[in-house]
Amino acid sequence: MNYTFEQKVKVVNGAGSIKSAGDILEEAGYKKAFIVTTAGIVKRGSVKKLQDSLAEKEIESVIFDKAIPDPPVEIVSEGAAQCKQQQCDCVVAIGGGSSIDAAKGINVLRFNDGSILDYTEKEMRQCPGLIVIPTTSGTGSELSNGAIITDTENDMKMPIPCANCMAEYAILDPELTVSMPSGITRETGLDAFSHAAEAYTSVLSNAMTDIVCESVMETIVKYLPAAYNNGNDMEAREKMQTASAVGGWMLYNACAHAGHSFAHVTGAKLHLVHGNACAYGLPVVLKIIGDAVPQKVKRIGEILGASYDGSEDAGQISEKAAAAYRNFASELELPKVPKLVLTDAEIDQLAESIVSEAFAGLCPVKVTKDIACQMVMEALDIKNQE
Ligand SMILES: NC(=O)c1ccc[n+]([C@@H]2O[C@H](COP(=O)([O-])OP(=O)(O)OC[C@H]3O[C@@H](n4cnc5c(N)ncnc54)[C@H](O)[C@@H]3O)[C@@H](O)[C@H]2O)c1
């Protein structure tokens, strides 16, 4: 039976909750943790807090600090080999989505042979022992059922379905997110908004996910500007962390669609930062899906501050929603699309990759090559690039 609403991860949240890591691992019976993170997070002292909490319960730990943005397959293989060699019995991710996804991949390879990329389609064995501590508020990977791993040979970001490798526990401590500079706060927050907006309009959405997605979008519209403008605003940090985690839960239940197909393709091929790529893509997606789900696009527009008098047709509803989103993003000082020189053949290839990307089939309209071309041209502002 395919259930439409499920939550598998045990969550602890609140300021200072990283201190409960030792209790959680002790209760679960783990004795040696493989900590997956980045050198930057280690420098900031968050990993020390984690290790102190584990040490109090006499739980050993080993640090693997090589997770890098858009984690490549090679890092996952290297981490998995070290994790096995060190005979760790659980994997603890502490960092942004890149650390979490690298940790998911490493945990998959503790129980499954081969390369992580084999599992884009191949069924994997159940992989217990993943504990996740996010330090950004965006990907929601702590509650999602996916890991995005970069196939460096083919320049592709590959979604790995991880229903059998979700986190067992997530620790949501907003204090860990305070050190995010404003740019990362914006990028990650806009990623979370895209998760909720795309899950809300995906073909897998249902009455239960709808109500949650609306609330996630409302929370982000209210609190992302506050977190962006004052990183020490603890209420905004806490609300953004919750919204982002719940947004990840919506990815699990309803998934993202064309905006993320665009972001995965341009992230891998043009090296656009994930959250920015999502933000460039979303207004175009709102226009593309306007005829298919006008009431939902209108609701997204309203959440973003657009006003409607009831006389608008589907096209006008979408235009207003897209304009409201652009206005929201520009108040957060979203950078312009970087200068790109793309040939017609390269634009064509980007469009083809979007059509065949894993999430595109969940868009409420069929993503044809023409539609994908429109996304590339508009989202990357190609006409104004010359
Ligand atoms: N698995 C999923 O469900 C899912 C969903 C969306 C996106 N993703 C993937 O997640 C990745 C992006 O993750 P992200 O946006 O969280 O960024 P990230 O993990 O790539 O981190 C971005 C930068 O922020 C730094 N950073 C992290 N936390 C910080 C903090 N508290 N203070 C200061 N700096 C900090 C990192 O060291 C890094 O340099 C992409 O690969 C994207 O495709 C995964």
Ligand SMILES: [Fe+2]
């Ligand atoms: Fe995302």
